[in-house]
Amino acid sequence: MTTSEWRGIAKTDEDEHVLEIERRFTGGSGELLRELLAPYKWAIWGLVGIVLVENAARLSIPYLVKEGIDTGIPPIRADNDLGPLVTIVAIVLLATLTQAITRNLFLVRSGRIGQDVLSEVRRRVFRHFQKLSPAFHDDYTSGRVISRQTSDVDAIYEMLETGFDGLVTAALTLVGTAGLLLFLDVKLGLVALVCGPFLFWITNWFRRESAKSYRVTREKVALVIVHFVESMGGMRAVQAFRREPRNQEIFDDVNDQYRVANLNAFRLIVWFMPGIRLIGNVTIAVVLLYGAYLAFHGEVTVGVLAAFLLYLRQFFEPMMEISQFYNTFQSASAALDKLAGVLREEPGVPEPERPVRLGQARGDLRFDAVDFEYAEGRPVIVGLDLEVPAGQTLAVVGTTGAGKTTIAKLATRFYDPTAGAVRLDGLDLRELTSDDLRRNVVMVTQENYLFSGTIADNIRFGRPDASMAEVEAATRALGAHDFIAALPDGYATKVANQGGRLSAGQRQLVAFARAFLADPAVLILDEATSSLDVPSERLVQQALQTVLAGRTAVIIAHRLSTVEIADRVIVMEHGRIVEDGAPADLAAAGEGRFSDLHEAWLDSLA
Structure with a gap:
């Protein structure tokens, strides 16, 4: 041909x-x-x-x-x-x-x-x-x-x-x-x-x-x-x-x-x-x-x-x-x-007919016997049982296609599980209104989409009623205030072409400030640092310490530098958890997938 x-x-x-x-x-x-x-x-x-x-x-x-x-x-x-x-x-x-x-x-x-x-x-x-x-x-x-x-x-x-x-x-x-x-x-x-x-x-x-x-x-x-x-x-x-x-x-x-x-x-x-x-x-x-x-x-x-x-x-x-x-x-x-x-066309994740009020969540996240498939007959997640206690930072690693990002999408209810349930503070996410869920669960991705408007408008995206003082407090806590203040119009600088004038690290910090200001009980980070260079990554890592403090976090990561700040790490393979433990313990075991990944990462730094 x-x-x-x-x-x-x-x-x-x-x-x-x-x-x-x-x-x-x-x-x-x-x-x-x-x-x-x-x-x-x-x-x-x-x-x-x-x-x-x-x-x-x-x-x-x-x-x-x-x-x-x-x-x-x-x-x-x-x-x-x-x-x-x-x-x-x-x-x-x-x-x-x-x-x-x-x-x-x-x-x-x-x-x-x-x-x-x-x-x-x-x-x-x-x-x-x-x-x-x-x-x-x-x-x-x-x-x-x-x-x-x-x-x-x-x-x-x-x-x-x-x-x-x-x-x-x-x-x-x-x-x-x-x-x-x-x-x-x-x-x-x-x-x-x-x-x-x-x-x-x-x-x-x-x-x-x-x-x-x-x-x-x-x-x-x-x-x-x-x-x-x-x-x-x-x-x-x-x-x-x-x-x-x-x-x-x-x-x-x-x-x-x-x-x-x-x-x-x-x-x-x-x-x-x-x-x-x-x-x-x-x-x-x-x-x-x-x-x-x-x-x-x-x-x-x-x-x-x-x-x-x-x-x-x-x-x-x-x-x-x-x-x-x-x-x-x-x-x-x-x-x-x-x-x-x-x-x-009906929404794939419909609003509940009899919603349950959640209020301010503690942040306990649990997957109960969850199965999921994007296409019928092709399972992505199989029998997942996972509990993330309130306040814990969980890192999820694994090969491409292992189901890491799917966990993030299920936790934010972008999709509903094919079987089983995802629960927040014991409540099935399908029982919560979208307002309740979005107020308590926020996801930050590597795309860091910035909308037309000012830098301040983009930071207020999760809390439109936030005052300018609250916006500045969020950026100062994350170390983003200095570069924003140095822009031509500071916080009033117009974002053009989805933030194309900002570096990847700067866009990521704006996204973190947006999440920090929204103050969710659960924060999902899906490859949030994968597109950054080393200096930008270090800057964002420092901001992460502040963003994650006092809240439940699930970090989907390829880079093990991000995993180091986690309390716990799970390794996914073909939709299942194959390893689960503290990062230091798994790395020190000398065998297993995480240990191999950790060793390969150290070799790459050398």
């Missing part, structure tokens, strides 16, 4: 994986739309009334033209009586003014409802994304999250802005015009409506094909957004591993798929709109020819024929625009499907 063939297969597999996730979190748009519009039921009925008045005024004008020709002009010829014609013209002006006023009312009120609905959609989606567990976000990348909050919400906005108005106007125009044509003259009306079956066929064809086309278009734009966001988010890795050509190749491919999908959608319009125009023009020509024949034989008046031609123009106008209605509707329907699918 050639390299290009392999790349083609790889790209197809990546795209299919993304699309599979898109389809998994899709469905239920009708129910979501009903929920969103339910609070505005009476306002929507008011809008329907306004649209009815507007369309009645608009549909009355061709009839008034007929009256002006047939009943307003003859008196002028007979005795120069302008009264009837002036009256009809005045009614036309009144109808035009009514149409303008009702149109303005509709746009203002529908715009207000539309913005309220969109605000509620964004609020729901953001709130729900925050509730969903890390397992969901592992599959559902940030690109798809952004797509839901931007392009999908925009599609719904377009439907609310123009779709409702266009759909109702088209329906009223078609029904109203057909009724008026038959009312004016049955024979001529039936001739005009012979075009109905042709219009029905081409409209039904367009509706069916555009539904397929626009769903594909939404899927392809999701591919573009996902690849773009992931490439930009991992730009350092992209450039470090010279991934630019491959990323460009993938993006060109998904971008071309999106282009082809849009072209297919455009081709539907290219056939639909000229088809409607052709049917309309042929119908007008036939009506003009037959109407002239009837008028010549005195069976219809010139005013009726003029009204027919005006009504036919109105009849085909919404049909000409219905392609845009379908575009808008299909796009919004696909967007609503995706949003509804996400909102229907």
